[in-house]
Amino acid sequence: MAAAALVLGAGAGMTLLAPRALADDADRQSSLSGDGGTGATGGGTADAADTADGDQSGGQSAEQPASADEPTLTIDEATAVVTASSGWRIRVTVANGTDRTMPSGTLTALVNAAHVFASRTDIQDWSQGEVPIPTPDVLGAVDVPELKPGASATVTVDASADVLASIAVWGPKPVLLDYAAGDPSAQSAQDAQNGTGAGSDAAAGAHVQVHTFLTRSSDGMASGQTPAMDMTVALPIASDGWDADADAISSLVEDGDTDAEDAAGVVVDDADAQQERRLQQLSVAHPALQIVADPATLKAAGMPAQVTALMQPSGFDITAYAAYGDADAYAAAGVDDADWSAQTALDDYRDAIGDQNASGSVVAWQGDAAWSLDSLTTAKRQGYDVVVADHEFDDSDDSTVHTGTVVVPTDAGDVTVLTQQRELSRLAQGQATSDASDGETSVAGRLARFVAQSAFYQMEQPYTSRNLLVCFGQNADMTMVDTLMAALEQAPWLHLTDLSTLEQAEPLASGDNALSMVADSAQLDDTESAEVASTLSALQGSRDDITRITRDVVDAGDGKVSGRAASWSDALLAAQSACARTALGGDADVAQRMTQGAAAIASWLTDGIVITPTESVSVVSETAQMPVTVSNTLPYPVHVQVRSSTGSMEIVTSRSADVDVPAHGDAQVTFKIRVSASGSARATLTLHDRDGRQFGSSRTTDITSVLRISDMSGFVIIGLAVLLGLLGLWRQFHREKDPDE
Known part of the structure; x- marks a missing residue:
C-alpha cells in the first residue's frame, strides 16, 4: 500500500485528499485574470476566522512591514512527499501589509508536471523567480476575500491524486503560487496619477507570485527503482x-x-x-x-x-x-x-x-x-x-x-x-537558501525546498x-x-x-x-577576538580575587589555609571554573551572565570582610585614639592588615594595624592620632592581605582638632609670648627718633 503524504507545517499530519477534476486552460486563464470563484480546477477553502483586521495568522507568517508595496504569501503547510495515492495540499496565508484595501481575488497553484530540473542552479533560480519555467498544469484555485490594510486570510488548495496523475517522472517539480486581486494595472495608473504608493480603494489591486516545489516519489511509477x-x-x-x-x-x-x-x-x-x-x-x-x-x-x-x-x-x-x-x-x-x-x-x-x-x-x-x-x-x-x-x-x-x-x-x-x-x-537551521527565495520565508516553505533538494541530489547521481x-x-x-x-x-x-x-x-x-582543504590556522574577527579578550580578563580578575581571599586572608589558625578551609577554597575555585567554562562556550549573552556569576563569588568573599570605623573623632589635645572594627561574615577566621592615611601634615594617624577576626565575628584595632594644629582631616581606612595587597572597599573617618593648652609646656609658651610683647613696647618708647620724624 502506498504511503500517505506527509504534510509540512505546525501540527502537520498524514493527509489523504479527495479527488478533483483537472481544469482546462480557459478556467486557468479566468482564475489568473482575477475573476471570482474557486475556479474549475482542484479545490480550495478560505478560513474566515483568519480574515480579521490585523490578523497575521497562524504564527508561521513573516512579520509584514507597515507599508509594503504588495501583499505577501506565506506557506503555512504543504505536502512533503507526493505518492500515487496521496494527493497534494498547500495552506497559504495572504497578508495585506499595504496601506490600501485589497479587493477579493484568487490564489491559484500551478505546476509543470513534466519538468525535470537539470541542475542545482536551475532549482535555485526557480526558487528566486529568476528562470521562466512555464507552469501550465493547474493544481487548484481558491477565492481570497477582500483584505483591509493589516488583515490576512488563510486559504487551502487541494489537488487529488487524479489531478497529479500526469506526473510521469519522480522528483521535484516547480510550483507557482499566483495571487491576483482586483486590477493591478489600474492600481499602477492610479499611483502614477497620485504620485504616491496608495491609490483609491476601489482601484487597488495586486498580482503576487511565490515559487515553491512539490516532490513526487517513485511510488507507483513504472520506472525502475534506484538505490537510496x-x-x-x-x-x-x-x-x-x-x-x-x-x-x-x-x-x-x-x-x-x-x-x-x-x-x-x-x-x-x-x-x-x-x-x-x-x-x-x-x-x-x-x-x-x-x-x-x-x-x-x-x-x-x-x-x-x-x-x-x-x-x-x-x-x-x-x-x-x-x-x-x-x-x-x-x-x-x-x-x-x-x-x-x-x-x-x-x-x-x-x-x-x-x-x-x-x-x-x-x-x-x-x-x-x-x-x-x-x-x-x-x-x-x-x-x-x-x-x-x-x-x-x-x-x-x-x-x-x-x-x-x-x-x-x-x-x-x-x-x-x-x-x-x-x-x-x-x-534545517531555519535559513532560506537565499534572501530572494520567496517561498522559503516559513518553516513549511523551507521544508518543501529541503525535500525537493534532497530528491534532486539523489537523481543527479x-x-x-x-x-x-x-x-x-x-x-x-x-x-x-x-x-x-x-x-x-x-x-x-x-x-x-x-x-x-x-x-x-x-x-x-x-x-x-x-x-589541502584545511587552513593551518583560523582567525577570529575583531569583534569575536575582543569579546574573548574581555571575557578572559573579567574571569581572571574574579579568580585572582577569590585566590587572594582564600589563600592570603583566610587563616585556619596557624597562619595557613589548611583542612576544611583548604577544601572550601578548592570548592570556591571550582565554582569559578564552572562559570568560566560555561562563559567560554561562544554565546555572548551566556558569557556576560557567567562572568557576572564568577564576579559575584569574588564579591561575596571580599564584601564578607568589612571595616566599621568610628563615625567621627574630635581631638582636643595633641594625641588621641581612633577605634576601628573589622567584621568577618566568612565561615573561617581571617588575618588582615588595616591601613590608615589622612593626607595631612597637621593631623596624622598611625600607619597600620594587624588584626585576627574570628569566623562570623568582629575584632577591633586602635589607631593613634597626633595633632600639631587645630583643623580637620579625613582618615581613609583600607584592608590588605598578607602580601600587602589592598582588597575590598575603603572606609573613611572624619577627624576634627580643637587644640587646647593643658600642660607645662603650654604655660612656658604663653610666658615667652608675654615677655616678647613687653620687649616690643619698651623698644617702641626708648628708641631715638630721626630729625625729620
Whole structure:
C-alpha cells in the first residue's frame, strides 16, 4: 500500500485528499485574470476566522512591514512527499501589509508536471523567480476575500491524486503560487496619477507570485527503482540559558561548604528544560535522529540518557580557543585543558546519569571559528577523534554533492571531520537558501525546498554511494525537527544512517588531499577576538580575587589555609571554573551572565570582610585614639592588615594595624592620632592581605582638632609670648627718633 503524504507545517499530519477534476486552460486563464470563484480546477477553502483586521495568522507568517508595496504569501503547510495515492495540499496565508484595501481575488497553484530540473542552479533560480519555467498544469484555485490594510486570510488548495496523475517522472517539480486581486494595472495608473504608493480603494489591486516545489516519489511509477542515498541527520543539544545561582553562591561562600565536586551547582540552566527534554524525546519518535548532547545540559535538564554521542562539556568553544592562541590566558581565567577534554565530557555524563561505568562516543562540535589544522590538532590532543563541522569547512561549489567525511592528518594523529551539506543544513537551521527565495520565508516553505533538494541530489547521481550530513542548529524548533524527520522517513530516495556509519564511510578526502582543504590556522574577527579578550580578563580578575581571599586572608589558625578551609577554597575555585567554562562556550549573552556569576563569588568573599570605623573623632589635645572594627561574615577566621592615611601634615594617624577576626565575628584595632594644629582631616581606612595587597572597599573617618593648652609646656609658651610683647613696647618708647620724624 502506498504511503500517505506527509504534510509540512505546525501540527502537520498524514493527509489523504479527495479527488478533483483537472481544469482546462480557459478556467486557468479566468482564475489568473482575477475573476471570482474557486475556479474549475482542484479545490480550495478560505478560513474566515483568519480574515480579521490585523490578523497575521497562524504564527508561521513573516512579520509584514507597515507599508509594503504588495501583499505577501506565506506557506503555512504543504505536502512533503507526493505518492500515487496521496494527493497534494498547500495552506497559504495572504497578508495585506499595504496601506490600501485589497479587493477579493484568487490564489491559484500551478505546476509543470513534466519538468525535470537539470541542475542545482536551475532549482535555485526557480526558487528566486529568476528562470521562466512555464507552469501550465493547474493544481487548484481558491477565492481570497477582500483584505483591509493589516488583515490576512488563510486559504487551502487541494489537488487529488487524479489531478497529479500526469506526473510521469519522480522528483521535484516547480510550483507557482499566483495571487491576483482586483486590477493591478489600474492600481499602477492610479499611483502614477497620485504620485504616491496608495491609490483609491476601489482601484487597488495586486498580482503576487511565490515559487515553491512539490516532490513526487517513485511510488507507483513504472520506472525502475534506484538505490537510496544515505543521509545522517544530527541534532546538537546544548543550552544557551546558563546563569549563576545567587542562592548557591551565598551558601557556598557563607556556609563554608567543602564539597568541590558540587561547586558546579552554582551554574544553573534557566532555559526551558521541558522544551529540551521534548527535543531529546524526538529520538524515540525518530530513531534515526542523531542526538549529540552537552553532558552539562543533560544534567541540568534532568534528561534521560538516550543520546547518540556527547560533545565537549558546556559546549566549550574549541575553535575559538585555538584561534585565540593563548592557553595561559584561559588557565588564568580558570579553564585548564582538562576541563573540556573528551574524558571530562564522559565523566560529566556519568555523573549526570549516575552510572560511573557508562560509556559513549564523544565528538567535538564546531564553535564560532573555522576548524583549522591547529584546532583539529588541539581537539585530537584532548581526546576527540571525530569533530563535526557545521560551517566554513567545505565551501566548495562542486557540481555534485558528496559524502561528508574527511580524514585530516595532524601531528597528534588523524581526525575525522564530519562536514555538513551546506544547502540542506541551512534549510534545517531555519535559513532560506537565499534572501530572494520567496517561498522559503516559513518553516513549511523551507521544508518543501529541503525535500525537493534532497530528491534532486539523489537523481543527479543515482548510482553513486554518498552519505550527506545534515545538522540542525542548537536552538532548533521542536516542530521543525519533528516534521522534517517525518518527511525524510517518508522519502524512499533516502536512507537515514547513524553517525558511526558516516564516520566509517569512504572519505571524500584524506592525507595530503584533506590537508589541502584545511587552513593551518583560523582567525577570529575583531569583534569575536575582543569579546574573548574581555571575557578572559573579567574571569581572571574574579579568580585572582577569590585566590587572594582564600589563600592570603583566610587563616585556619596557624597562619595557613589548611583542612576544611583548604577544601572550601578548592570548592570556591571550582565554582569559578564552572562559570568560566560555561562563559567560554561562544554565546555572548551566556558569557556576560557567567562572568557576572564568577564576579559575584569574588564579591561575596571580599564584601564578607568589612571595616566599621568610628563615625567621627574630635581631638582636643595633641594625641588621641581612633577605634576601628573589622567584621568577618566568612565561615573561617581571617588575618588582615588595616591601613590608615589622612593626607595631612597637621593631623596624622598611625600607619597600620594587624588584626585576627574570628569566623562570623568582629575584632577591633586602635589607631593613634597626633595633632600639631587645630583643623580637620579625613582618615581613609583600607584592608590588605598578607602580601600587602589592598582588597575590598575603603572606609573613611572624619577627624576634627580643637587644640587646647593643658600642660607645662603650654604655660612656658604663653610666658615667652608675654615677655616678647613687653620687649616690643619698651623698644617702641626708648628708641631715638630721626630729625625729620
